Amino acid sequence: DIQMTQSPSSLSASVGDRVTITCRASQSISIYLNWYQQKPGKAPKVLIYAASTLQSGVPSRFSGSGSGTDFTLTISSLQPEDFATYYCQQSYRALRTFGQGTRVEIK
Amino acid sequence: EVQLVESGGAVVQPGGSLRLSCAASGFTFEEYGMHWVRQTPGRGLEWVSLISWNGGTIYYADSVKGRFAISRDNNKNSLYLEMNSLRNEDTALYYCVKEQVGGVPYFGYWGQGTLVTVSS
Numbered sequence: 708d709i710q711m712t713q714s715p716s717s718l719s720a721s722v723g724d725r726v727t728i729t730c731r732a733s734q735s736i737s738i739y740l741n742w743y744q745q746k747p748g749k750a751p752k753v754l755i756y757a758a759s760t761l762q763s764g765v766p767s768r769f770s771g772s773g774s775g776t777d778f779t780l781t782i783s784s785l786q787p788e789d790f791a792t793y794y795c796q797q798s799y800r801a802l803r804t805f806g807q808g809t810r811v812e813i814k
Numbered sequence: 815e816v817q818l819v820e821s822g823g824a825v826v827q828p829g830g831s832l833r834l835s836c837a838a839s840g841f842t843f844e845e846y847g848m849h850w851v852r853q854t855p856g857r858g859l860e861w862v863s864l865i866s867w868n869g870g871t872i873y874y875a876d877s878v879k880g881r882f883a884i885s886r887d888n889n890k891n892s893l894y895l896e897m898n899s900l901r902n903e904d905t906a907l908y909y910c911v912k913e914q915v916g917g918v919p920y921f922g923y924w925g926q927g928t929l930v931t932v933s934s
Contacts, residue, residue: 741920750909750924757918794859798919801873803861
């Protein structure tokens with residue numbers, strides 16, 4: 708199975724901060740990498756797919772980059788509604804795997 | 815509007831069995847691969863199983879292989895997960911998920927989840 712490792716596991720940030728979350732795959736997955744946001748009590752929702760394609764309706768302050776094994780999710784200016792947990796997920800293999808999540812908290 | 819509604823979650827003893835269902839609407843169910851994904855506080859999100867549009871291709875996570883069986887009924891727009899030999903570590907919120915495909919597959923729509931608790 709492909710292992711996905713996110714860092715950090717949690718971070719504290721202020722409104723307006725630039726936030727970067729990284730995700731590393733245990734083998735090359737090309738651009739088969741997706742990012743999800745999950746708020747408490749809600750199902751995850753996709754933010755970015757294919758490493759850098761913004762899902763329709765997602766604010767442009769979210770962006771993704773990377774290919775191969777190293778990927779990044781960036782929030783250019785953190786907003787109050789962005790405090791949540793973020794997960795990366797690979798779809799290179801049929802056996803899909805998620806990163807362990809990054810919890811973004813208010814400083 | 816795409817809707818996925820899971821049901822069947824319950825409290826069950828270790829070694830027991832349970833069948834989860836997912837009722838789909840708002841899209842042409844028979845055209846899409848479907849997944850089960852589970853979530854626990856301690857282990858985050860864990861992919862469980864995938865079934866192709868016609869049921870001809872099926873995959874399982876190693877943690878459930880041999881114990882769980884995914885199936886679908888395209889005439890009823892329904893997805894199922896038969897869970898046997900349940901263990902404490904199967905305790906989780908189970909989500910039914912619709913795959914979006916147009917290049918790189920991703921989980922496009924999620925249900926609200928159904929809770930399975932394995933406990934004596």
